[in-house]
Amino acid sequence: MDVRSAPFPLELTVPGTAGADFDPLLPVAELPQGTMRRVTRGDLDVLLVHTPNGVVAVEDRCPHMSAPLSIGQLDGCVVACPLHDGRFDLCSGDPVQMPTTGGLDPDGRYFPPWSPAGREPKTDPPGLKAEARRLTRVRRFRYFPVRIAGERIEVALPAVPQAPALPPVPPA
Numbered sequence: 001m002d003v004r005s006a007p008f009p010l011e012l013t014v015p016g017t018a019g020a021d022f023d024p025l026l027p028v029a030e031l032p033q034g035t036m037r038r039v040t041r042g043d044l045d046v047l048l049v050h051t052p053n054g055v056v057a058v059e060d061r062c063p064h065m066s067a068p069l070s071i072g073q074l075d076g077c078v079v080a081c082p083l084h085d086g087r088f089d090l091c092s093g094d095p096v097q098m099p100t101t102g103g104l105d106p107d108g109r110y111f112p113p114w115s116p117a118g119r120e121p122k123t124d125p126p127g128l129k130a131e132a133r134r135l136t137r138v139r140r141f142r143y144f145p146v147r148i149a150g151e152r153i154e155v156a157l158p159a160v161p162q163a164p165a166l167p168p169v170p171p172a
């Protein structure tokens, strides 16, 4: 089986992963092309996706409002979010369809709310929630470096910062 990691824009690498150790997350055989899987390490949910370009790893959080993309729909490099119909390109990092709530794209351009064909037009009554939707900016994906080591998919995860040691408690 010829499986490789997919290239991604290096400026979108997750901070703290340069030079980090690679962790084995999944056997290659468990991620056929066209599939995606959530793998959890500590409080980090990683989304592994086998795109036509190879395997990518991002956080399993929508770049809009953090819904789990692992239960969305994958079509080539594009994943559709189950919450607001946003569609995001896992190969470039960019949104390809803004969420139905509208809001700001990664470059800060405003998009109005919209409704999918066949559904009632969305109303957007003024107020704090509408303001929050308008000001929510969709991010570009951030990528964890991936390598294929034999039959395993390995991912560089950021080191968890260690809490500083507490000073010893003086005897009472």
Ligand code: FES
Pocket (backbone or CB within 6 Å): 062, 063, 064, 065, 066, 067, 081, 082, 083, 084, 085, 086, 099, 100
């Ligand atoms: S949370 Fe994914 S499109 Fe809104």
